[in-house]
Amino acid sequence: MSLLTVGTVAFDDIKTPFGHAEKVIGGACTYASWSASYFTNDIRLVSIVGGDFPQDEIDQLHDRGVKTEGLEIVADKKSFFWAGEYHDNMNQRTTLATELNVLADFDPVLPASYKDSQYIMLGNLTPEIQMKTINQLDTDPTLIVMDTMNFWMDVAWDALIEVVKKVDVITINDEEARQLSGKYSLVDAAAEIHKMGPKYVVIKKGEHGALLFSEGKIFSAPALPMSLVKDPTGAGDTFAGGFIGYLAQTDNVSFENMKRAIIYGSVMASFCVEEFSIEKLKTLDKATIDARVQQFVDLAAFSM
Amino acid sequence: MSLLTVGTVAFDDIKTPFGHAEKVIGGACTYASWSASYFTNDIRLVSIVGGDFPQDEIDQLHDRGVKTEGLEIVADKKSFFWAGEYHDNMNQRTTLATELNVLADFDPVLPASYKDSQYIMLGNLTPEIQMKTINQLDTDPTLIVMDTMNFWMDVAWDALIEVVKKVDVITINDEEARQLSGKYSLVDAAAEIHKMGPKYVVIKKGEHGALLFSEGKIFSAPALPMSLVKDPTGAGDTFAGGFIGYLAQTDNVSFENMKRAIIYGSVMASFCVEEFSIEKLKTLDKATIDARVQQFVDLAAFSM
Numbered sequence: 001m002s003l004l005t006v007g008t009v010a011f012d013d014i015k016t017p018f019g020h021a022e023k024v025i026g027g028a029c030t031y032a033s034w035s036a037s038y039f040t041n042d043i044r045l046v047s048i049v050g051g052d053f054p055q056d057e058i059d060q061l062h063d064r065g066v067k068t069e070g071l072e073i074v075a076d077k078k079s080f081f082w083a084g085e086y087h088d089n090m091n092q093r094t095t096l097a098t099e100l101n102v103l104a105d106f107d108p109v110l111p112a113s114y115k116d117s118q119y120i121m122l123g124n125l126t127p128e129i130q131m132k133t134i135n136q137l138d139t140d141p142t143l144i145v146m147d148t149m150n151f152w153m154d155v156a157w158d159a160l161i162e163v164v165k166k167v168d169v170i171t172i173n174d175e176e177a178r179q180l181s182g183k184y185s186l187v188d189a190a191a192e193i194h195k196m197g198p199k200y201v202v203i204k205k206g207e208h209g210a211l212l213f214s215e216g217k218i219f220s221a222p223a224l225p226m227s228l229v230k231d232p233t234g235a236g237d238t239f240a241g242g243f244i245g246y247l248a249q250t251d252n253v254s255f256e257n258m259k260r261a262i263i264y265g266s267v268m269a270s271f272c273v274e275e276f277s278i279e280k281l282k283t284l285d286k287a288t289i290d291a292r293v294q295q296f297v298d299l300a301a302f303s304m
Numbered sequence: 305m306s307l308l309t310v311g312t313v314a315f316d317d318i319k320t321p322f323g324h325a326e327k328v329i330g331g332a333c334t335y336a337s338w339s340a341s342y343f344t345n346d347i348r349l350v351s352i353v354g355g356d357f358p359q360d361e362i363d364q365l366h367d368r369g370v371k372t373e374g375l376e377i378v379a380d381k382k383s384f385f386w387a388g389e390y391h392d393n394m395n396q397r398t399t400l401a402t403e404l405n406v407l408a409d410f411d412p413v414l415p416a417s418y419k420d421s422q423y424i425m426l427g428n429l430t431p432e433i434q435m436k437t438i439n440q441l442d443t444d445p446t447l448i449v450m451d452t453m454n455f456w457m458d459v460a461w462d463a464l465i466e467v468v469k470k471v472d473v474i475t476i477n478d479e480e481a482r483q484l485s486g487k488y489s490l491v492d493a494a495a496e497i498h499k500m501g502p503k504y505v506v507i508k509k510g511e512h513g514a515l516l517f518s519e520g521k522i523f524s525a526p527a528l529p530m531s532l533v534k535d536p537t538g539a540g541d542t543f544a545g546g547f548i549g550y551l552a553q554t555d556n557v558s559f560e561n562m563k564r565a566i567i568y569g570s571v572m573a574s575f576c577v578e579e580f581s582i583e584k585l586k587t588l589d590k591a592t593i594d595a596r597v598q599q600f601v602d603l604a605a606f607s608m
Contacts, residue, residue: 220526
């Protein structure tokens with residue numbers, strides 16, 4: 001089924017204990033689209049870049065089945081740029097620079113061919129842009145997934161809540177779930193967030209896995225313990241891309257299938273962190289992904 | 305099979321956001337023994353208390369199949385006492401008082417009837433006491449499990465390493481695994497700890513579950529997301545008691561059975577935190593435990 005992804009396409013500068021990646025490809029929409037492209041080939045990207053963004057990268061997305069009619073290119077401006085450094089064993093990151101550039105003017109316009117999209121991935125952006133995307137859809141989509149973060153809770157609470165009302169799935173981390181709900185227990189937090197709108201609450205816990213809550217049911221997905229995490233940037237977006245990509249491929253939004261989608265998202269995120277930027281995500285194939293899925297199955301399996 | 309547990313039997317004073325439990329029953333050996341008693345009824349307790357410890361509590365342990373010939377009672381002294389307060393949503397605790405009392409003189413002597421014990425649980429105590437316990441065993445036990453903590457790594461490294469060499473299983477938390485191994489990645493940490501002796505490394509991650517490592521194999525056990533955690537005291541000891549209690553009951557130390565033991569340990573810990581002290585652990589029965597096991601099965605189950 002068709003999958004619309006809206007979010008940033010950008011440059012990153014990333015320092016980790018394993019090296020320094022200068023002006024590499026980044027952006028939530030980039031990670032999510034690459035990740036989803038292993039599951040479905042009708043992906044419709046909505047974003048904005050400057051004239052400095054390499055055409056070759058856009059071509060590579062095309063080759064993966066990602067339509068870029070909705071990618072606005074502002075020739076005389078620069079792409080969004082983020083620079084950050086990871087420390088304390090990757091558990092903390094410091095933002096060194098944020099240059100909005102073209103992102104300051106981003107007013108997403110959905111091409112006519114996008115307006116019947118059935119699966120919608122709202123990347124972490126201002127709630128206004130997320131709402132504008134939803135409002136341009138012609139047909140009632142099968143599933144809307146939103147990612148967001150604590151920043152929008154701090155600076156745009158009311159607009160955020162309006163978006164939360166309209167989505168089926170929200171993906172946030174544990175601290176964000178607590179902030180959004182005002183509840184400490186994640187069970188209570190999910191129950192509170194259900195009341196705000198989303199039928200499904202996905203709580204991303206990084207190296208501790210993910211939790212899926214829906215109508216009193218809970219699924220706990222493991223994370224793969226890894227020897228080497230080279231660059232955590234984009235892991236959450238890659239997770240979201242694998243998650244919704246698998247749902248779009250299978251066109252099944254049952255709780256059981258959502259569980260599989262969580263595993264595929266976790267699998268894709270586990271690849272993402274093995275190399276800087278989207279490098280690892282460019283090299284995958286079905287056999288490699290299937291083998292990693294089997295690792296997750298073995299990791300979590302027990303019989304009583 | 306026979307199970308020997310050595311550790312503290314004590315009084316606690318516990319403050320949490322849910323209340324203040326004054327001079328309640330505590331101690332690693334108490335929690336572990338109560339927990340294990342739901343799996344096996346040949347438990348041999350080794351500990352020390354003062355004349356102030358209630359005989360009724362000892363009688364209740366007897367009724368659960370816990371032999372207390374190895375419980376030294378020093379009539380004119382006081383039992384070990386710990387006071388602590390939990391804050392920041394139970395993630396931090398402050399020790400308010402530690403009175404060693406009888407524990408300062410603890411020199412464990414195994415009764416003759418204990419010396420053929422097959423399953424050995426070395427609770428978190430000085431490495432010297434752990435080693436003295438091992439050295440008094442007559443027969444080669446099936447499995448020795450040790451719990452320890454960062455404190456012993458700081459103050460008794462060499463003695464600790466000697467104990468680590470002799471045990472089959474070590475149970476520690478993620479930070480302790482990192483400190484013991486000098487490795488940040490838990491995969492690398494477990495590999496390093498295997499080299500020190502233990503064939504099995506169990507990493508307790510509290511609300512994030514537990515990991516079992518052995519010879520390149522990994523099992524990730526979920527924790528049950530809970531609405532109410534009233535008192536986390538003793539959860540790790542309760543986990544250890546359920547873990548080794550199940551192994552002693554089934555007398556099977558294969559990786560597959562260790563996985564089940566981890567689930568039973570996690571199940572028992574999930575009960576422990578629902579009430580102060582050992583109160584909840586006194587009220588369980590097989591049906592209640594089985595129902596909670598099924599919750600864990602449902603929580604982690606997925607099919608790809």
